[in-house]
Amino acid sequence: MSQDLLVEVRDDLMWLTINRPERRNAVSPDVLSGIARAIDQANAERGTRAIVLTGTGEAAFCAGADLQSGKAFVFDYSEPRSGFANLFRKARQSNVPMIARVNGACMAGGMGLLSMCDMAVSSSSARFGLPEVKVGLFPAQVLTVLQHLIGRRKLTELCITGEPIDAQEALDIGLVNYVADDVDQALDALVARLLDKSPAAIRRGLYLMKNIDEMSFEESMAFTESQIALFALTEDAKEGQLAFREKRKPVWTGR
The missing domain is CATH 3.90.226.10 (2-enoyl-CoA Hydratase; Chain A, domain 1)
Incomplete structure (x- = not known):
């Protein structure tokens, strides 16, 4: 190096x-x-x-x-x-x-x-x-x-x-x-x-933000409405919502 x-x-x-x-x-x-x-x-x-x-x-x-x-x-x-x-x-x-x-x-x-x-x-x-x-x-x-x-x-x-x-x-x-x-x-x-935030949400979120930057309004809407469903499928999303209901800090896996 x-x-x-x-x-x-x-x-x-x-x-x-x-x-x-x-x-x-x-x-x-x-x-x-x-x-x-x-x-x-x-x-x-x-x-x-x-x-x-x-x-x-x-x-x-x-x-x-x-x-x-x-x-x-x-x-x-x-x-x-x-x-x-x-x-x-x-x-x-x-x-x-x-x-x-x-x-x-x-x-x-x-x-x-x-x-x-x-x-x-x-x-x-x-x-x-x-x-x-x-x-x-x-x-x-x-x-x-x-x-x-x-x-x-x-x-x-x-x-x-x-x-x-x-x-x-x-x-x-x-x-x-x-x-x-x-x-x-x-x-x-x-x-x-x-x-202290979800690694998976940040990783997928940056991917989303960078991809919609040059899209038209309708292209961005179509892309993001498909992406939100994928966010919800991650382990971090499930853990985050469960932790919210149980009134505790989430334990992130980054997946």
Whole structure:
């Protein structure tokens, strides 16, 4: 395994830490492929309840592409798909919740990593931005995962001015769930409210949410009315309803 990405399982959580502080945790091919492999691993192991994505240190969550390398935008044009796009596809298919722990600057491709996650908590000192226009580029792939999170006017402003926003504004526009001086305290509080819920409901629920995102109203209705019956067939659904009637805490099997 490359040291560019640290993978650690802590109880029910899989922690993915971009470990390139000398490059402000800019992405590398090893970072992209490592996150993709870890998502596959987490989805294959029922014991993993959530994936936490963060960066080493306090300066940066992820600064995006490594412009210092001079190879950040060098592609193999014989391949129809790129590494970053493939990672976004992989995250889209994940039924394990992904949480971004934004510990510092979140810029350019880092905004893509943030946006591909299902939820996010941020340090109050973090800053967010899409500065690609400053170097003659545009956050093209990032838009696919970012465009449904925030309003069009603010998105356009971020893209065409390249100017950053602070953590409070990121919270105000819906880019993150929580902002705190102690980012780990906010993360722990969010995770605690996830871990006591049905693993099966969360797994199937994320599958449902991601599939209806681009459906028309009638397509979504047809899909969800079939899915609700499948929710009810799970062991967790039966246990949850029984525990409700018996006025006790449910004991989840995740099935």
